[in-house]
Amino acid sequence: MRLNHFLRPRPHLILLLTALLLSLLLPTPAPTQEPNWNLYAGLLKRHLTHTTHQGIQLSWLNYPALNMDRDFPRVVNMMADFPAAKLKGHKEKLAFHINAYNVLAIKMVLDHWPTKSIKKVGGLFTPVWKKRVGRLSGKIVTLHEVEHEILRPMGEPRIHMAIVCASLSCPDLRSEPYSAAKLEQQLEDQTRHFLHNRSKGLRLKGQQVRLSKIFDWFEKDFGNLNAFLRHYRPDLPQGFRIRGHLPYHWALNGPAK
Secondary structure (H helix, E strand, O other), X not given: OOOHHHHOOOHHHHHHHHHHHHHHHOOOOOOEOOXXXXXXXXXXXXXXXXXXXXXXXXXXXOHHHHHOOOHHHHHHHHHHOOOHHHEOOHHHHHHHHHHHHHHHHHHHHHHOOOOOOHHXXXXXXXXXXXXXXXXXXXXXXXXHHHHHHHHHHHOOHHHHHOOOOOEOOOOOOOOOOOOHHHHHHHHHHHHHHHHOOOXXXXXXXXXXXXXXXXXXXXXXXXXXXXHHHHHHOOOOOOOOEEEEEOOOOOOEOOOOO
């Protein structure tokens, strides 16, 4: 075989070698880190307390003061264009969208301030959950989309103890932002806390248990519900029975004016 056979130009090999060389020389883009939630943490520290209202123990958010706090729109603006799709892991994405849901639920209330209930923002044909609430990661979203199209498909049932729909019977708004590093502990704590709150989470009387309506609305997300409950309430008696659900109060989880 002649030598010039080996020396003959091969364009496809040249392109392959060029691409390989560029991949070695050009830096690999680093995964996006979680956003800085310090402003949100400060808002929670300033405006969130704990109280009992209408017989319900809960975290109480001072909406009138929050409405005047210049840091709140800064948090909303930070989320608006944050590239959540480029977050590096499952926990990072989960924590980001839990925080985002909670901030956007608050925004929905403040955008229609004053109101006595977030549900009053919606109407007969367009419930509040399907109203546009703002921009998230470059896209206009609804609370429904964040919960049902982003969070629930991530397969974590404890989100239902972490996302807060601005109402008395919702799980409590946590006094700190969620983060990937602390997410497991935070979700465990939220779930345990909610299921020990007899005013809105779980009420035990003899062998009978009454639960938050959350466990009715999203029953499929919890798999074996009895096993889920017993994990967080090992004190439940053997052979306990779920006998209905607690009333769900949609009044605002804070002063209405």
